[in-house]
Amino acid sequence: xxxxxxxxxxGDDLVLKxxxxxxxxxxxxxxxxxxxxxxxITAPPVDGKANTHLxxxxxxxxxxxxxxxxxxxxxxxxxxxxxxSAPKRLPNIVKR
Numbered sequence: 001x002x003x004x005x006x007x008x009x010x011g012d013d014l015v016l017k018x019x020x021x022x023x024x025x026x027x028x029x030x031x032x033x034x035x036x037x038x039x040x041i042t043a044p045p046v047d048g049k050a051n052t053h054l055x056x057x058x059x060x061x062x063x064x065x066x067x068x069x070x071x072x073x074x075x076x077x078x079x080x081x082x083x084x085s086a087p088k089r090l091p092n093i094v095k096r
Contacts, residue, residue: 005035007094012086014094020078022050027057029093036079037093051075063088
């Protein structure tokens with residue numbers, strides 16, 4: 001299986017397919033499951049807190065403003081597709 005199936009580039013934008021694991025002990029990139037990157041975050045999945053926390057955390061990881069991170073699909077699901085507009089840096093887990 002192609003381990004990079006969980007992300008692709010769309011011009012300067014990076015599109016990620018994630019499986020979110022809320023209420024974890026810390027925020028971190030975990031492992032790749034099927035065609036998604038598992039991401040652990042500390043926020044609970046209540047009242048949009050997990051999505052808000054995920055966006056802020058990914059913005060820091062990729063060196064962009066929170067407004068540059070958008071959930072395209074999966075607002076109420078653990079399975080999400082996000083777009084990061086023109087990331088300024090790439091965590092080691094992402095290859096250009």
